[in-house]
Amino acid sequence: MKIDAPRGSAMLGLGHFQPEKVLTNRDIEELVDTNDEWIQSRTGIRERHIAGEGEDTTTMAVAAARMALADAGLSDVDLVIVASTTSEARSPNGAARVSSELGFTGPAVIDINTACSGFEYALALADQSISAGVAETALVIGSETLSRITDWTDRATCVLTADGAGAVVLGASAVKHVSPVVWGSVPELADAVVVKGEPPIFSQNGRSVMRWALTSSVKDAERVLERAGVSMDQIDVLAFHQANLRIIEPLAKGLGATDRHIVLTDVEVSGNTSAASVPMALSKAWHAGELPRGAKALLFGFGGGFTYAGQVVDLPA
Structure with a gap:
């Protein structure tokens, strides 16, 4: 159209x-x-x-x-x-x-x-x-x-x-189904996750990443909701970067997720696939019939750089 x-x-x-x-x-x-x-x-x-x-x-x-x-x-x-x-x-x-x-x-x-x-x-x-x-x-x-x-x-x-x-x-x-993004970086953690060398190799300071995720990710995800003009009561699906289940679970809890919310945990069977993790988890659940048509999903990714970004999207109606 x-x-x-x-x-x-x-x-x-x-x-x-x-x-x-x-x-x-x-x-x-x-x-x-x-x-x-x-x-x-x-x-x-x-x-x-x-x-x-x-x-x-x-x-x-x-x-x-x-x-x-x-x-x-x-x-x-x-x-x-x-x-x-x-x-x-x-x-x-x-x-x-x-x-x-x-x-x-x-x-x-x-x-x-x-x-x-x-x-x-x-x-x-x-x-x-x-x-x-x-x-x-x-x-x-x-x-x-x-x-x-x-x-x-x-x-x-x-x-x-x-x-x-x-x-x-x-x-x-004619109607917005993707909210304005909240994105940014954490300069002091720029070297916490890196890919460098010849050949290039991935390495990270896992403790620094975990500390940021457990102390700062909730407030940044809350900013996504605020910018989208919605509350957790209006969210159906939580699709976070599939880095670690020990990050996903406290992030969902910190946002006030209830049994009504679908929290994607594809990391259990897919591991950490970096930029692929959120769209892959969403698509797998979508095509398995696990997500309602038109469901409202909170997306939130974070990692190397150290960068973060998120938005609220409506799944296809």
Whole structure:
């Protein structure tokens, strides 16, 4: 539907992809000095998916995109934004590769690298572009192959990382279905989560990240609700970055979540997939029939940079 002067955007479709290969906690016991009980007690993770031969950030992004486009009933878009820290090349960027693989007719193509908050940043830019009238439809993807930047001898990080992709399609709407974003950074934690070296390797100061998440994330998520003009009573779904179950649970509790709220905990079976974690968790639950049509979801991501971002969105009606 063409909107001459769109006021906002609406989510039209969702998609996701995960590699077939599953790495369980028992498998990780064979790699480092750890055990299933230790991993679950500290992260909530039981297993994660790992990319195999011929699978990478782009191929997973394309697979998730195809699913989202089919869900939306579209075959082309005006704008493609890919959020990732693991793109295969600096140029062409991931969004250009995805556009080419999907046979699009020439959309604007942008990559975002704000690590684990990347999807929320990308969604905000897509919504703003549509609201400004410079795009009518947008494909927003979070895709990561973290297994290829993981030190598999470091038990503090290798128990966390995983691979996958999630995507959403946005379209112009006369009614706002994506709220204004709340985003920002924490400069003093800029080096708390890093990917560097040759070859690049992921590392983090887990204690600093956990301390921020347990002391500051609630107030920032509350700012998202305030900017959206809604209360927790109006929220149906809580979709936080799937970093650690021991962060997700206190964040939900701190916001006043009740048994009525659907709190996504895909981290248990998918691990930490950085920018892919929120859209993948949403799409998996959506296509499993676990989320009501038109449900109002609070999205909130945080991670390397140190960055955070969130917004309230309505799922497809």
